[in-house]
Amino acid sequence: MTGLLGALARNTGASDTVREITQQPGIWREIDGIVAASRATLDGFLQPLVARDHLRVVLTGAGTSGFAGQVLATTLARRLGRRVDAVSTTDIVADPRGCFAEDLPTLLVSFARSGDSPESLAATGLAEQCLSDVHHLVITCNEEGRLAREHSGRTTSCVLLMPPASNDRGFAMTSSFTGMTLAALLALGGTAYAGVAERLARAAERITQDGVFDKNIGALLARDPERIVYLGSGALRGLAAESALKALELTGGAIVTTSDSALGFRHGPKAVLSERTVVIVYVSNDPYTRQYDLDIIAELRSTMPPGSVIAIEAGTDGTPDEENWLLHGVEDIEDAALALPAVVCAQLIGLNAAVLRGTRPDNPFPSGEVNRVVRGVTLHRLPH
Incomplete structure (x- = not known):
């Protein structure tokens, strides 16, 4: 850790964020091992899906989790030879029939730090309501989150858990973002990313x-x-x-x-x-x-x-x-x-x-107008 980061780590309003930024190399090495140990399970789940000619892969999440999909979409499209779209959960929840206008076999890859944001679980349910054939790859940092618990044990879902330390305590997603992005690249890209x-x-x-x-x-x-x-x-x-x-x-x-x-x-x-x-x-x-x-x-x-x-x-x-x-x-x-x-x-x-600027990075909104896990979303029922 550099002198500047060392000083920031001693700042009581920045210690979590500093730790979570600097721990990323170790988190990435750990994720490399997690994916390698899960390779047989992942391949058994993913390979039959990717073999489908008309498969659509949708990468989804909200905010930073959604940007993980944007980073990965074009690379995975070339790697898989399949249509890959990055569509945020917020767009899916607001307009599910537009986001899933084509009833294609779909792999929905959900990125979620906590898995407790209102849109996270809603997006997977709306996909199932709009599509006749959908499977889920859930990549999350929180084993106890609603998204992980809902999809664990389902034959049409595979849950890939990140190291517990990647469930950032700080307000902003740092190691959770890079960890989930790497996990998806390794899981869907297979052996092409050995050593990366x-x-x-x-x-x-x-x-x-x-x-x-x-x-x-x-x-x-x-x-x-x-x-x-x-x-x-x-x-x-x-x-x-x-x-x-x-x-x-x-x-x-x-x-x-x-x-x-x-x-x-x-x-x-x-x-x-x-x-x-x-x-x-x-x-x-x-x-x-x-x-x-x-x-x-x-x-x-x-x-x-x-x-x-x-x-x-x-x-x-x-x-x-x-x-x-x-x-x-x-x-x-x-x-x-x-x-x-x-x-x-x-x-x-x-x-x-x-x-x-005198802001506490671990909690830059102490009055709660912006929250670490989004609140205040009313989910409306989609008519059949």
């Missing part, structure tokens, strides 16, 4: 232990940004959305954040730019896609103040500086996996920004 978890863990350890990242985060926040924009293409579009949410949540809304794709940003959202805006671009490992990321970086750097456009990318060549943050040892992996160490940077930005 260890490489991701080492890359993340370098981020939390290398003083260069301390310095870079300090320089970014010294600009006192009032707005932070995250951009990413393909699988990294979901990463950008999750990154923006982390800064918004951890600072209690003190910093306005937004996200978009490298190409989409020019189509109106670019209006958010101001003298006190920082733009962070995640650069794709895909040679074709990264061209668009590099284009938007060059364009923005030509018009914005020096130091306000930051590129985060995998690589060992070149000298890292305050505008170019390098993730080591992950240069040849798919973007869905690259998202895991990359999001650690965003978690640390949000954490440090919160502390600088």
